[in-house]
Each structure stands twice: as structure tokens, then as C-alpha cells.
Amino acid sequence: MDKIKTGIIGAGGISEFHIKGYLADERCELYAVCDINRARAESCAKKYNIPHVFTDYNEMLKLQELSAVSVCTWNNTHAPISVAALKCGKHVLCEKPMAMNSREAWGMLKAEKESGKLLMIGFVRRFGNDAAILLDFINNGYMGEIYYSKASYLRRNGCPGGWFSDKKRSGGGPLIDLGVHVIDLVRYLLGNPKALSVTGVAFDKLGDRPGIKNPKEYVTADAGNGFDVEDMAAAVIKFDNGAVLNVETSFSLNIKEDCGNIELFGTKSGAKLSPQLELFSEQNGYLVDVTPAMDTQLNFNGLFENEIRHYLDCITEGKKCISPAKDGVEIMRIIDSIYESARTGREVVIK
Ligand SMILES: NC(=O)c1ccc[n+]([C@@H]2O[C@H](COP(=O)([O-])OP(=O)(O)OC[C@H]3O[C@@H](n4cnc5c(N)ncnc54)[C@H](O)[C@@H]3O)[C@@H](O)[C@H]2O)c1
Known part of the structure; x- marks a missing residue:
């Protein structure tokens, strides 16, 4: 071939x-x-x-x-x-x-x-083995009805600089850069429901933390000094299957350390993805934690x-x-609406 x-x-x-x-x-x-x-x-x-x-x-x-x-x-x-x-x-x-x-x-x-x-x-x-296993649990009914979820992708001092903080080339800050990953993953695990409405906030309080001497983990090849995007954004998203997602993202935030996670809460069980997939449910009248045995979690290359x-x-x-691509469109509709809600201070109904 x-x-x-x-x-x-x-x-x-x-x-x-x-x-x-x-x-x-x-x-x-x-x-x-x-x-x-x-x-x-x-x-x-x-x-x-x-x-x-x-x-x-x-x-x-x-x-x-x-x-x-x-x-x-x-x-x-x-x-x-x-x-x-x-x-x-x-x-x-x-x-x-x-x-x-x-x-x-x-x-x-x-x-x-x-x-x-x-x-x-x-x-x-979407291509992690943890996501695949969790999806399998969900599809087999292990979690019951998932009605609430949380997603975070927070960096303490993590704006890569250059085009990432130049709105004309990036479209925005951590929400469009990092938020898309976790919003998409939650939506994927929930079976790709349609978003009905969002309420969002966006801040530019710390910017690119000028004056901080600590080295950054990742700096883009063409790093420059401009910064005209949000440094932190958060939102509540309501989906048409009744589920709600609470999401938070940042490039700069006074938090102890960088963190990223998603958590799902269902009627039969809850789950979290990081640092390792775990599910939380009840068995024989006890609260039990289940850690699926799986090959080591995939690194970025994997x-x-x-x-x-x-x-x-x-x-x-x-x-x-x-x-x-249709899921990409849905995520862009959500991102647009969060920015609009942050700008207007109102809930945005997604038509
Ligand atoms: N999936 C992930 O986890 C992940 C991680 C990092 C970045 N990204 C995405 O990947 C994309 C690139 O990010 P990056 O970190 O590699 O940025 P980068 O700045 O390191 O690289 C981008 C490259 O694109 C080149 N470029 C820009 N416009 C071009 C054009 N019109 N034609 C040809 N080349 C052009 C630039 O010169 C640069 O070399 C972004 O959309 C980013 O959101 C995804």
C-alpha cells in the first residue's frame, strides 16, 4: 500500500x-x-x-x-x-x-x-487510556446519571508568551488555550450534550506577572512582551441533558501549584481523572474507592x-x-458564549 x-x-x-x-x-x-x-x-x-x-x-x-x-x-x-x-x-x-x-x-x-x-x-x-476507561465505565452505567462536573486547568505563572498572549493571533488567553481541552473532555465523557447556557467571568489582574524571576515551564519559540488576553477565566455551563460543568482556567493565578483535573459526579458513582483515574461509589453498605488497573497513564507523547x-x-x-469537526464547532460556540458572558456580565443562552 x-x-x-x-x-x-x-x-x-x-x-x-x-x-x-x-x-x-x-x-x-x-x-x-x-x-x-x-x-x-x-x-x-x-x-x-x-x-x-x-x-x-x-x-x-x-x-x-x-x-x-x-x-x-x-x-x-x-x-x-x-x-x-x-x-x-x-x-x-x-x-x-x-x-x-x-x-x-x-x-x-x-x-x-x-x-x-x-x-x-x-x-x-480524548486519546488518553484514562479517558477511554472512564468512558467505558460511564457507557456501562457504572456512574448512573452524571449531573455535575468540575474541570480545572490552572497555571500559577504559565503564559507561554508571544502569540499566546496576543489576542489577534490567539483569540484569547487560558480559556481558549487550556479551557478547550477540559471543556471538551468533560463534554466528550458526557456523550457530547449540547450546551444550553453559560455564565462566565474573565480577569486580567496579574497579566504575564512582570517582574517574576522564576523560570517558566514552557515559553513559545517567538516569545514577546505583549499581553492583551485574560489571565484567568471561569464559567458554569448548563447542558441539555441536565448536567452542569464548572470550569476554571488560568495563565497567572496566586495558587500553590499548577493543577489540572476533571471530576464527574453521578448518582451511582463519582470519578476523577488526575493524578490517576479513580471512581467513588457504594458497595455492601460501604463507601468504596475504585482504581482501575491499567497500563501507566500515557505521557504527552503517548x-x-x-x-x-x-x-x-x-x-x-x-x-x-x-x-x-462538529464537536470543535460546539466547543467554539461555548467559548464564544463564555467570553460574551464575561463581557456583558449576563448569562448567555446558546441558540
Ligand atoms: N494539543 C495540545 O496539547 C497543544 C499544546 C500546545 C499547543 N497546541 C496548539 O498548537 C498550535 C501551535 O502551538 P505551538 O505551541 O506549537 O506554537 P509555536 O509558536 O511554538 O509554533 C507555531 C508555529 O507556526 C508557525 N506559523 C504561524 N503562522 C503560520 C503560517 N501561516 N504558515 C506556516 N507556519 C506558520 C510559526 O512560525 C511557528 O513556528 C496552537 O494552535 C496551539 O493551541 C496544542
Whole structure:
């Protein structure tokens, strides 16, 4: 079978994880790389032996033999690049967030339908073995009716800088960057209910913590000094199945340490994902805690390998995509509504 010739668009931090995922799957051949920063594209091509290098994605998309791409660029380019790639007949794996807003996301979904190709969104947390096992418990009725949930992704001093804190290129701060991961994961585990309404708040109290000397864990390749996004956001989201999600995200917050978790609360059992999947229920008249035995939790590389393998399964075997564009659109509708609620101070009903 011919290998799937694949292109990487955007050769920054996250592209490395996509590339390692492709390299781990022999159905794929890394064929082209594109970055507006020529030196970065060339260095990536050299490091991973990728034969074709571009600085303009439109030129790259002219390669007839190229079948699939990963879009690993700034958020403001996800929509135009994905639409162009679909129009050129390529399958697309687009990084989260799907787009800057739901209007762009709808346009991407339309382009996917017209192209007959796949547009998958990189909600990588869906590909953890902990999420898969928890979903299995949920689908088998172990948790009963899940009516309340909490999700957090909080960093004490964790704005990556550069485009991440430049609203024109990011669309927002921790809510659109980190919140999408946990909101999506909760919604996925709840069976993808539709959001009915949100009440949100967003703050810019600490900004990028100027003056703090402690080193950051992750700084983007093109870090700069600007900061015009929120540094903390929180929301309550009501879904059409009656469930409620309480979510909090931050780049900067006076909290003891960075943390990320999701917790679900059902009539028969509760569950939390971090640091390890655990379920809390009742048995023989006692409160019991259940820790499913599983292979060690996947690290970031493992999540991406699973995500890329699934993308290639969808392309080669027509497998049903578990991270489809329509779910990306729904998440963008929720994100738009949280920002609107934070701006207006009112609950936003999602039509
Ligand atoms: N799934 C995850 O857990 C995860 C983690 C980090 C980042 N991301 C997402 O991945 C994307 C990239 O983030 P990153 O951390 O790699 O950023 P980055 O700044 O390290 O890399 C982005 C690269 O895209 C290039 N680029 C920008 N516009 C381009 C264009 N029009 N054509 C070609 N190249 C272009 C930049 O020059 C840069 O090299 C973002 O959407 C981010 O939200 C996802």
C-alpha cells in the first residue's frame, strides 16, 4: 500500500509531537514541512529527513501527491489553512482550538462537507487510556446519571508568551488555550450534550506577572512582551441533558501549584481523572474507592501517538472519527458564549 504522504504546517513546539506520532506509524511518510520562519522549517526538515520545505502553505498544498496535513500554527491561521487544505483535497488534523470563534469553525465544517475529506480536531485528551476507561465505565452505567462536573486547568505563572498572549493571533488567553481541552473532555465523557447556557467571568489582574524571576515551564519559540488576553477565566455551563460543568482556567493565578483535573459526579458513582483515574461509589453498605488497573497513564507523547494513529485509521480504514469537526464547532460556540458572558456580565443562552 502507498504510504500517506503527510505535510506539517507550523514547525513550532507542538509539531514535534505530531511528527513523532507520524514517525511511529509506518503507514505514513513525512513528505513536506511549512513554516513562515524559513530557518525553523529547514531545521525541522533536516532533523526529521523531510524532503520538501515551504514558507507558504498554499505552495505546499499544490503538491498533488500530498494526502494529509497537520495544522500546528497560531490559532488565527487554523481556519484559513484548514479550509485551503480541504479545498485542495487533503485530509486535515487541525490543532485545538479549532478556530478563533464559532463563525470560523462553521466555515471549516462546511469546507469539510464540500471536500469529502476528513477534518479532525486535535482534542488530544480524548486519546488518553484514562479517558477511554472512564468512558467505558460511564457507557456501562457504572456512574448512573452524571449531573455535575468540575474541570480545572490552572497555571500559577504559565503564559507561554508571544502569540499566546496576543489576542489577534490567539483569540484569547487560558480559556481558549487550556479551557478547550477540559471543556471538551468533560463534554466528550458526557456523550457530547449540547450546551444550553453559560455564565462566565474573565480577569486580567496579574497579566504575564512582570517582574517574576522564576523560570517558566514552557515559553513559545517567538516569545514577546505583549499581553492583551485574560489571565484567568471561569464559567458554569448548563447542558441539555441536565448536567452542569464548572470550569476554571488560568495563565497567572496566586495558587500553590499548577493543577489540572476533571471530576464527574453521578448518582451511582463519582470519578476523577488526575493524578490517576479513580471512581467513588457504594458497595455492601460501604463507601468504596475504585482504581482501575491499567497500563501507566500515557505521557504527552503517548497521547499524540494515539491521536495520530486514529487520524491515520480514519483515513486508511474509514474509521469513524472520535474527534470530529462538529464537536470543535460546539466547543467554539461555548467559548464564544463564555467570553460574551464575561463581557456583558449576563448569562448567555446558546441558540
Ligand atoms: N494539543 C495540545 O496539547 C497543544 C499544546 C500546545 C499547543 N497546541 C496548539 O498548537 C498550535 C501551535 O502551538 P505551538 O505551541 O506549537 O506554537 P509555536 O509558536 O511554538 O509554533 C507555531 C508555529 O507556526 C508557525 N506559523 C504561524 N503562522 C503560520 C503560517 N501561516 N504558515 C506556516 N507556519 C506558520 C510559526 O512560525 C511557528 O513556528 C496552537 O494552535 C496551539 O493551541 C496544542
